[in-house]
Amino acid sequence: MQITVVGGGVAGLVCARTLHRAGHQVTLIEASDGLGGRVRSDRVDGFVLDRGFQVLFTAYPAVQRQLKLAALDLRAFDPGAIVAWRGRRDILTDPLRDRDPSALIGAVLAPVVSIGDKLRTLQLAVQMRRQTIDELLTGPDRTTLAELQALGFSQQMIDRFFRPFFGGIFLDRSLQTSAKCFRFNFKMMSDGQTVVPNSGMGAIADQLAAELIAAGKVRLQTRAVALINRDGGVSGVRLADGSELQSDAVVLATPAPETARLSELPVPEGSLGSSCVWLATRQPLYRGTKLLLNAEENAFVNTLAPMSAVAPGYAPPGWHLYAAAILGVPELDDSTLIARVMVDLHRIFANEAAATTALANARILRVDRIPFAQFPQPPGLHPNLPDNRTTRRGLYLAGELTEASSINAAMLSGERCAEAILQDVAR
Structure with a gap:
């Protein structure tokens, strides 16, 4: 045939x-x-640049069937994230997976969200691990925002963690995406690792x-x-x-x-777009391999990913590569878009002289604009695809x-x- x-x-x-x-x-x-x-990935002056910031969840069932994961030289992000808000950076993490004692202690003490919200997140992770994918996806649907509210999460937790984190996954910081998408992705992160191949x-x-x-x-x-x-x-x-x-x-x-x-x-x-500014510095902006979330209400950069800290193959020796991810495709020329990114990054690292100096001397490698990165996934959409x-x-x-x-x-x-x-x- x-x-x-x-x-x-x-x-x-x-x-x-x-x-x-x-x-x-x-x-x-x-x-x-x-x-x-x-x-796809491109080599630009010795750096590996993906077509926009993206990651792979090793727990994806189809990925486990279709890929030889061991052959990809996968490198993992640390669980959780660093939340940038009000001039400070706090750690939130998954105690079921994070083996870094300092991260665990920092997460417990971090004032970015309440102890109650941290315990609710832990409880949700345990629940997701115990359920099958089919069990998670059965029953009526609603928005991710409504799901989080029904689970008892505070507005503070929703705004400071879930909007930038899952907004970055769904390209929808309003969290109007189907709660079934949220449950599936939360389980995938709880069950496995978030990775990139060392070569992109x-x-x-x-x-x-x-x-x-x-x-x-x-x-x-x-x-x-x-x-x-x-x-x-x-x-x-x-x-x-x-x-x-x-x-x-x-x-x-x-x-x-x-x-x-x-x-x-x-x-x-419909379509949901995304943009990404790839920048390289001589000195690291921060230590570790956690994703950085911009929790400010007027955030332009949604997330900052330390690509070469996670996967050294992304940058030549002596350089640190970052992906600054933006939701949507702003109608700005490259220079204006880059300037907006740098304003956000300088604000995030305003109190650190070394990071500020690194940003002042940063090398901008490329701006990616992806007008159609996803289609909108409101509640009830999937049975009608x-x-x-x-x-x-x-x-x-x-x-x-x-x-x-x-x-x-x-x-x-x-x-x-x-x-x-x-x-x-x-x-």
Whole structure:
């Protein structure tokens, strides 16, 4: 069976590799010059820069099925986070996972949130560990904000920790994202580690693609402009150069807007964007490998990630690499956006001469703008997402848009799409 997979992101790679291993003739086409979609890394003057700040949860079920994690040289962030607020920085951490005595003591004493909120967080982590994923996702849905309020968390805890932390995951600091997404991600962090490969997130895509590339199944810089419709079904794709790829089945593994353009099928609407400023300093801004959260109400930088402290492969010797993550894509030119980032960072480290000096001499490596990083996931959305099978014979969908916005969901969709095709072939 000849199958064309359109899109070389994580979902397309998983789907294509599964079908290839099943013995089908697969061609994966990708419009850009590389594979992985957002899960790509670039080398810039000896630094490794991902396409925006992103991490991997080792507890993701699909990740455990699809990746050889030991081969990725994974490096872990320390559990918890450093919360920057009112000119100070306090530690919040998970005592079930954090083995640093100083971090545990600091977290207990930190005045950023109450002891009651810390105990509620611990109780929630224990509860999430005991429940299965299916148990977490059953029942009615509500917003993450409503979930946190129902769990008894104070407004202080919500504003100072959950908004910047989970706002960074969902790209929604208002916490209007489905509580089922919150429960799933909280469990993933409780059950495993938050990591990046030492050579960058692109190592994930490289591993998924290696088998397909070796078999000559990948065509880069090959853009599909239209589907070929025949006898009420889809029989291939038309390419930008005017040529056609005839296929028994076509998989659209593209972002939702591109899937909608090619298929004219309903897909999740809206988009959530993100931006990232990559900066390097000669001296570290702070010690340790915890994510720093900006809990100020008017925060421009949402999170600061010490990438080279976590994974030394991200920076050449003598340098410290940071990813300053911003929610959304501000309508600012690069110089203005960078200036806003530096204002926030100088405010966070205002009382530390060494960090202030390091920032004054920081090297800006790149500004990433990602207009479509996720689609909005309000309560009740997921049961109504598209199926991998479509109403058009020969056309299938793979990608976050059939599951949820995450690396796990993309891999899961790729798996399920391939399974649907194999089932249909067997009939």
